Amino acid sequence: MMRKYSREFTVAGALALLFISLGIFAPNFYEAQPLLSRFTSQMPALVAAIGITLVIITRQIDISIGAQFSMCAVVAGIVAAAGMPLGVAVLAAIGTGIVMGAFNGLLVAWLGLPSIVVTLATMVTWNEALRLWQQGRLMPLPDGIQWFGISQAAGQGIVIGASVTLLLAFAWAMKNLATGRYVYATGTDAEAARLAGINPKLTTFGVFVLMGALAGIAAVLNMVQSPQVQPNAGDGLELKVIAAAVVGGVAITGGRGNLWGVLLGLLLLANVNPALTHFHQPPYWERAIQGLVILLAVVADGLRRGKK
């Protein structure tokens, strides 16, 4: 148990250490309202990280996740700005995500193209399309969208509740549905999976579609936190979630990892910046420290593989 989940325990330990030392040396880190806001602002990334985790376990990668997120946000924003109810905007965002995910999935699963190239191309395409289309304009949203038109505290509750529900649902499904096992089997050895009657192409396609849908949900959960939509809201998201997955113990070579580790990885990386602030250190160190954490995780993987 300890050995199988050694990475998860290590990350949890590092996170606990960070939280405890903050509690001792900078107790105002735990002031309720800023803490809740910081936590809420990480929820869209958590939802996106669920998607990227599935993709990586299947031994693929999707670096267009940030571009998908931006595109879904803009589509949802347009629908909302046109006065449609929020539910319609949510469906529009998810639908847009599914279409973009299906496009990646088709190229990767059935044409057998390397996902890093496909999603690099779609990332640039969606981002540039957005730039031409929106010209970088901020899109103001009508009343009743931010925090779902209710109080901020209740809205934050809904965002956190929805994200955690998704995390629980996917964590459960990966362990308890046959489909979850197909994802692991495809990522470990696609040919062996095929010989056992599993359809690795369909599995890969399905995972990319889910990735798109989750990017859509994440975009909406981000949109409701501010009074306007930024057409570049997803910039840098791909780095953030891939890093969270890697730090959380998802093997970039596929077949290994779970969502709890990813949650821990995300929390660790996301708290570097606030921790620096509370320790009165210059925030410029954030990227360097995050990079160091990722490097440590990758080196740990390398050492573990070397030992085998």
Added chain:
Amino acid sequence: MRALKGVSFELMPGEVHALLGENGAGKSTLIKVITGAHAPDEGVLTIGEEQLRSLTPAHARALGIACIYQQPALFPDLTVAENIGLRLKKPAPFSVVKRAAQREKAIELLKRVGAEISPDAEVHELSMPEQQLVEIACALGSGARIVIMDEPTASLTQKEQHLLFGVVRDLRANGVGVVYISHRLEEIFALADRVTVLRDGESVGTHAVKDLTESAMIKLMVGREVATLYPPAESEPGEVVLSLRGITCAEGGVHGVDLEVRAGEILGMAGLVGAGRTELARVLFGITPADSGEIHLKGEKVSIATPRDAISQGIAYVPEDRRRHGVILEMPIAHNITMAVHPVLFPGTWLRKKRESEMAKDFIRDLGIKAYGPEAPGGNLSGGNQQKVSVSRWLATKPKLLILDEPTQGVDVGAKSEIHRIIRELAKEGLAVLMISSDLPEVLGMSDRIAVMRGGTVTAVLPGGADAHDVMSAALGQNGKEVA
């Protein structure tokens, strides 16, 4: 297990020396010792004047030893001249490549091997035999004194073979020693001066080719009694389960296969590596579907286009390379065993952990899998136990036909006889078993009937107690049939 035991081998300048033996007799290991890929535990290599305990690949090359493999090891995106240039001598890291000189040298060498190949062609544009000629040109250019050819004619046409024979004779005339490995006896008679026969890692002798007949050569290769350790057949075969008519698959190199397998019968499949046995299994399992021909299961015509079709029709396939395509090493035994029966075991995609674990426990008990429980990862098991897990996965599908591809390859002796007992047990329960094996005693000892394949088709079906000599003859193509 030792791959080679006290083998002596001698090669004279200007000699073609054939190396002959069954699959696994130790030919490849001997080659690896000569080329420096493996270091011998004991013994001495003498090359010219030099006496050595062992070689490194670089040292072997420096001494003038070159090996031409079946699959040429060239750089596909470089030109012929660039490939030859790279092989001739290791350039200093920052030296400027002398293109013109390199090209001229390539033209000269290609001419010497009689190849009409442009030095500017990129290697991926060349056919397999052309690539082999480039390899030989490289060997010549590096001043090789010893050239090893491992089944060089396997993928050549008749005309290309003649060209190659000419090159080999040329090498001999120039004082090069050639080690020639081939399963085709007529090539050995046409080319070789002497032949050394290996059997179970030991040399059974070196003879002048002109002193031997084909039959004597086969006897040297086989020459052993079949052990009587195999579990005997106890039941009469029942109805025909699988019937093949004219099965052809161009991609797999299988053509015109007719075959029947009955319930309760073990049909052994003998043949040399590359005879098309695994390819036939892959056709039956829908991995590379047949182009033409009919597959009948229990009298009903079926079409099999994917492994899923095969599974739903009651065909199970335990593949050859269990590490690659059999057991997923990172997954627990239980997950491995249930992998092919998810739709049956878990209707509605819901995993039932308890049922899964019970099923795994049943197989662990019935097949005697040595593991601490259903949760043990497949990677922790020994080869024999991994094979049992692989077999369990397919027994869980309750198949009508079980195809086993090299079921005891790389497992120890104890596990081997246990697997034999399990296979016999399954046949007794009425399963039709198609067992592909390159282990001749195993085929002879286990099979109720033996089908022999050669060149992608079944050349003979022999009764269970057949003579090793007859099986080998059919596999080599000496059964009165013409030689391809």
